[in-house]
Amino acid sequence: MTSNPSDKFDLNKVAGRLNPCRKVRVVAKIRGYRETELGSSKTVPWISVNKSEGTNNVTISFGDQSASRKEPYLVDYCYEQKEDNAIIFSREVKPLITEIFEGNNATVIACGARGSGKTELIQGSSKKPGLAVLAMAEILSRVEENGKSVCISFYEANHQGHVCDLLDQERPEVLLFKDRAKVPKGISQVPVKSISEFQKLFFSRWTASKAAQKIAIEHPRRSHTGLIVHVLSQNEKSDSVHMGRMNFVDLAGYEDARRRSSNCRISVENHMINKSVHAFLNVADALNTNWGHVPYRESKLTYLLRDSLGGTSKLLMVACLSPSFCQDSLYILNLACRATVLDSAKKMKRSQLEPDQHLFERKASGTTSAIKGRKLFDKASHFTKSEKTSFLSRTISTLETSMPQEENSLEDVTKSLLPLSLDISFSDFGNDVESKPAVQKDITVQSEHHHEEQTPRANSCSKALSLIEEGQNTNKENNSSAVNNDVSPPLSTRLRELSNNLKSLYSSTPLSMKIPEDNDALFYSQVPRDIVEPRTPTTELRVRIDDRWDATNVQSPWETFSMHNSGIKNSLVQEYLSFLNTANKEELKRLKGVGEKRATYILELREESPEYFKSLDDLKDIGLSAKQIKGMMKKEVGELFD
Ligand SMILES: Nc1ncnc2c1ncn2[C@@H]1O[C@H](COP(=O)(O)OP(=O)(O)OP(=O)(O)O)[C@@H](O)[C@H]1O
Secondary structure, three states: OEEEEOOOOOOOHHHHHHHOOOOOOEEEEEEOOOOOOOHHHHOOOOOOEEEOOOOOOOEEEEEHHHOOOOOOEOOOEEEEEOHHHHHHHHHHHHHHHHHHHHHHHHEEEEEEEEOOOOOHHHEEOOOOHHHHHHHHHHHHHHHHHHOOOEEEEEEEEEEEOOOEOOOOOOEOOOOOOOOOOOEEEEEOEOOOOOHHHHHHHHHHHHHHHHOOOOOOOOOOEEEEEEEEEEEEEOOOOOOOOEEEEEEEEOOHHHEOOOOOOOHHHHHHHHHHHHHHHHHHHHHHHHHHHHOOOOOHOOHHHHOOOHHHOOOOOEEEEEEEOOOOOHHHHHHHHHHHHOEEEEEHHHHHHHHHHOOHHHHHHHHHHHHHHHHHHHHHHHHOOOHHHHHHHHHHHHHHHHHHHHOOOOOOOOHHHHHHHHHHHHHHHHOOOOOOOHHHHHHHHHHHHHHHHHHOOOOOOOOHEEEEHHHHHHOHHHHHHHHHHHHHHHOOOOOHHHHHHHHHHHHHHHOOHHHHHOOHHHHHHHOOOOOOOOOOOOOOOOHHHHHHHHHHHHHHOOOOOHHHHHHHHHHHHHHHHHHHHHHHHHHHHHHHHHOOOOOOOHHHHHHHHHHHOOOOOOOOOHHOOOOOOOOHHHHHHHHHHHHOOO
């Protein structure tokens, strides 16, 4: 490892581009050499750390980086081999403990390649305690002074996303999705009064779980392990109430799934573990970039921890790096620090290229929505006033069905209308290919504009509409026009037109669809980041299709037909999933795209979870892409008419 202040790369230049809205602090930790590594070729340094004076930021570059990536990775800090857990604790974790006693939540996540020192960092050893043990000692000492109490929970999340309670001998599964309570049902909370009591529990349960994962050499069980420290205070009735929560998460080691194992099951497990690591990093990325939507539901672990990740919670992500060459370390660092630099244009581009699950879903649903939206908007210009209400309902319905994973509130839907409207404005020019960069540019301008907006309580929909009008940066507009100048009217004219259309539609929206005022502040992430948590919408806000169609007094045969179509589509999907969950091997093989291997694997998955297939997305676990799933469904439906 070398600290390299004379690196040609200008750190100050990059540090100036640091994203100021970040919620997540990203630091790296380079693992010390193991005894077995000392004296071998593995001690050849391949990581360079550049700590420039005068900036708080650090860049990391790797020996073999020149070919793939010229820019070093920018992190908030990099702890080198000589800097131990005690230093990381006092600099990074201690300030978070103060937050807990002020009523906030905090999370420390260790991510990295396999064997990169995550467990050593979080758990440590009896000689060198890890961050969790050091934090617990500090919390217990503060609790004594403040008259509070402490409980702990341990859990393990396996590759299938099942979360087990490690403090219960029977290791029951923690129920997450059935309960909206802040503390998930089924997870034990055991009171702890002293550090020795904690260590006894911690080392017996956590260590046993980690050891079990590592001992099985043939088929190591890989899973994420987590500790929750609940700080409780007492209210007037002497009931214990949650004050703050501190989480420590030791994510399962990342290993490139493309390094195929001869064992199909291990490859799948690898793939699924990586998927959940991506889910965590996607959440961190979304929090950092202040996206309106944070994909907590991508994995059970992120859903379990959602209250300790969003809102005023603080998140520290430690990317653990192997000191000797490790391709997986490069990959994980790349993901961990992708939101540290403010470069919206690059982000937009990346979001269209990366195969990460949520990004993929966004793009997929966005494209479908855009096409449907375009058709609907074209029709909208010919609507009479009385038809506008039902048009808006149908637009919302279309958007809802094209985003099946989420429970969409009207807010979400309206948010979706913005990019749609932009898309329409360009594609209407009949220049799809060339218009793409311009669309990206313009969306970027709009999102930057949102961050500046500081009025959290304005009416959401009007705000959205005015944002369309106001989000027209003249320079960018001119650039966009330059791209399309031979065929298109100025962007502002098109946007104003769309804005007016939306306004008139909104004004004719029935009262039953009024947005609750309390949620106005959630709309768009331009509100100060410390106040608003980008939350997954709650069920209460969900507008049920039936209610909506009743409310808008649907009369048109086309509308009734569309409504029935979406019902038929849903029931077909349900039938298909139920078939996958119940059919025998021979029957499964009659499905398009399912041969001997897939059928066997489906049965294996069902052995572990009887109702494994809950949505079409679960078919990705048997190696099908979204495109293949769609194709399969089309074929199955098409055959009904043969
Ligand atoms: N600072 C250090 N100095 C010396 N050896 C270390 C250090 N940190 C970790 N190790 C050793 O490196 C090995 C891997 O460490 P550890 O188990 O913490 O990695 P991990 O990232 O948790 O692995 P996995 O992904 O398999 O869970 C262990 O043998 C550990 O003793």
